[in-house]
Amino acid sequence: RVTTWGPEGRARLRIVALAERPDRFRIETLSPFEEPLDVVATNGQRLYWLSREHLKIGPATSDRIGEVLPLPLAPDAVVDVLLGGVPSRDGWQAVDIAFDEGDLRLMLRDERGRVATAWVAADEPRLLRVKLPPTELQPAIDVRWEDHREGIARKIAFEIPDRDLRVDIRLDDVRLDEPIPEARFQIDPPPGRRADSW
Numbered sequence: 001r002v003t004t005w006g007p008e009g010r011a012r013l014r015i016v017a018l019a020e021r022p023d024r025f026r027i028e029t030l031s032p033f034e035e036p037l038d039v040v041a042t043n044g045q046r047l048y049w050l051s052r053e054h055l056k057i058g059p060a061t062s063d064r065i066g067e068v069l070p071l072p073l074a075p076d077a078v079v080d081v082l083l084g085g086v087p088s089r090d091g092w093q094a095v096d097i098a099f100d101e102g103d104l105r106l107m108l109r110d111e112r113g114r115v116a117t118a119w120v121a122a123d124e125p126r127l128l129r130v131k132l133p134p135t136e137l138q139p140a141i142d143v144r145w146e147d148h149r150e151g152i153a154r155k156i157a158f159e160i161p162d163r164d165l166r167v168d169i170r171l172d173d174v175r176l177d178e179p180i181p182e183a184r185f186q187i188d189p190p191p192g193r194r195a196d197s198w
Contacts, residue, residue: 001013001014001015001169001170001172002014002015002167002168002169002170003167003168004070004165004166004167004168005165005166005167006070006163006164006165006166007163007164007165013029013030014029014030014034015027015028015029015030016028016030016036017082017171018180018184018185019078019079019082019083020079020180020185021076021079021083022044022076022079023042023044023060023074023075023076023079024042024043024044024075024079024180024185025040025041025042025075025078025079025082025185026039026040026041026042026184026185027039027040027041027069036050037051037052038050038051038068039051039187040065040068040069041184041185041186041187042060042065042075042185043060043182043185043186044060044075044076044185045059045060046058046059046060046186047059047060047061047064047065047068047075047198048186048187049068049187049198050187050190051068053190053193054193054196055187055188055189055190055193055194055195055196056195056196056197056198057187057195057196057197057198058197058198060074060075061074062074062077062137062138064198065078070158070165070167071158071167072138072139072160073087073138073141074137074138077138081143081156081158082156082169083152084126084127084145084148084151084152084153085127086108086116086118086127086130086132087130087132087141087143088110088116088132088135088138091110091111092108092109092110092116093108093109093110094106094107094108095107095108095109095115099122100119102122103119103120103121103122103128104119104120104121104122105117105118105119106118106119106120114133114135115133116130116131116132116133117129117130117131118130118131121148126145126148126151126153127145128144128145128146129142129143129144129145130142130143134162139160139162139163140160140161140162141158141159141160142158142159142161143156143157143158143159144156144157149174150174150176151176152171152174152176153171154170154171154172154174155168155169155170155171156168156169156170156171157169
């Protein structure tokens with residue numbers, strides 16, 4: 001289940017999501033009758049968006065993903081948000097570690113000198129929160145992961161403070177380590193239709 005808060009108000013949706021590292025995902029928005037309304041998929045290179053029997057295909061960029069999802073991130077960063085990783089392509093190095101209310105707080109620095117903060121559980125290796133500064137490709141973001149079971153967070157809160165946007169994701173049925181066919185990360189045009197370039 002996904003709840004978004006933004007300038008236009010609140011929206012609640014049910015989705016089915018598949019994610020596979022490093023950069024492949026498929027997200028289907030469901031109707032109240034459990035039928036797909038919109039489908040977004042990427043194989044990491046191409047982005048596919050099927051809406052009302054109309055298919056668009058284009059490069060999988062953060063701008064394009066932001067047009068169809070409330071997560072304006074590159075494909076690998078979307079997968080990291082869903083699976084619990086630092087949603088950034090940039091290499092981060094820990095420069096300071098401290099205890100913060102029983103958890104570890106890591107100050108991270110990338111090769112450009114930007115600083116981010118990550119909170120990690122002290123009792124086991126699980127990411128709890130990440131605050132990243134803006135880049136040319138994505139806005140500043142704040143992601144929290146809660147209710148960890150089997151290594152996956154069941155609650156994800158994603159915020160873009162500059163855009164007054166918040167997305168809460170609650171994962172109800174999680175299946176791990178199941179093979180996902182490559183075809184699930186692409187979408188073919190509906191019968192009798194053609195895809196439009198995007």
